[in-house]
Amino acid sequence: GAVVSQHPSWVICKSGTSVKIECRSLDFQATTMFWYRQFPKQSLMLMATSNEGSKATYEQGVEKDKFLINHASLTLSTLTVTSAHPEDSSFYICSAVRHSTTDTQYFGPGTRLTVL
Amino acid sequence: KQEVTQIPAALSVPEGENLVLNCSFTDSAIYNLQWFRQDPGKGLTSLLLIQSSQREQTSGRLNASLDKSSGRSTLYIAASQPGDSATYLCAVMDSSYKLIFGSGTRLLVRP
Numbered sequence: 001g002a003v004v005s006q007h008p009s010w011v012i013c014k015s016g017t018s019v020k021i022e023c024r025s026l027d028f029q030a031t032t033m034f035w036y037r038q039f040p041k042q043s044l045m046l047m048a049t050s051n052e053g054s055k056a057t058y059e060q061g062v063e064k065d066k067f068l069i070n071h072a073s074l075t076l077s078t079l080t081v082t083s084a085h086p087e088d089s090s091f092y093i094c095s096a097v098r099h100s101t102t103d104t105q106y107f108g109p110g111t112r113l114t115v116l
Numbered sequence: 117k118q119e120v121t122q123i124p125a126a127l128s129v130p131e132g133e134n135l136v137l138n139c140s141f142t143d144s145a146i147y148n149l150q151w152f153r154q155d156p157g158k159g160l161t162s163l164l165l166i167q168s169s170q171r172e173q174t175s176g177r178l179n180a181s182l183d184k185s186s187g188r189s190t191l192y193i194a195a196s197q198p199g200d201s202a203t204y205l206c207a208v209m210d211s212s213y214k215l216i217f218g219s220g221t222r223l224l225v226r227p
Contacts, residue, residue, distance in 0.1 A: 034215075042219060043205065043218060043219040044207075044217045046214055046216075049214075091157075093159055093160070095215075104150075104162070104165060105215060106162075107152075107160040107161075107162075108159055109158060109159040110157075112157065
């Protein structure tokens with residue numbers, strides 16, 4: 001159990017377009033989901049915490065108007081990169097927890113975004 | 117602000133060798149510490165999770181220890197195999213229940 005999927009696994013887009021990434025908990029209900037970004041050969045950096053039915057909490061330095069997060073159900077959170085630019089190219093990974101933020105986070109396989 | 121450091125950044129060993137990966141953190145007020153494995157271009161696989169009240173956890177050839185007071189954890193891999201080649205990430209859950217990751221150790225086990 002505790003499988004998290006992401007779609008798409010990779011995406012290439014032109015500068016200025018918007019890209020939506022989905023994160024789904026397949027066999028459990030996730031009260032909270034997290035979005036991370038990982039640049040090449042660097043570690044994961046938390047971007048935001050997403051709670052079902054409420055606004056996401058963004059980490060310092062992350063633009064909430066650029067990275068739109070929607071957690072409409074207990075099994076789905078989406079991250080939309082608006083007006084993407086080459087510097088947004090990165091590996092985006094989500095994680096989900098069952099009950100509270102102290103629980104084990106189950107990670108998705110990641111989405112590779114390349115902005116041309 | 118919690119900072120997590122992993123040493124070494126990269127490691128290359130011959131097959132069969134026992135090895136130790138190190139992780140240190142600056143704030144001892146952690147909820148738990150977790151070791152992950154990441155293969156190139158892939159997501160994370162959780163290896164071991166140590167609660168703040170625990171000293172170590174074991175799973176197969178892996179053993180992780182935690183010394184919260186000194187801000188250190190080690191991941192011990194016994195009898196390394198080429199399939200162990202990956203990046204190993206250490207992460208602490210801080211007092212606000214957020215995971216703070218180290219930059220990882222890239223391990224190569226040579227046949």
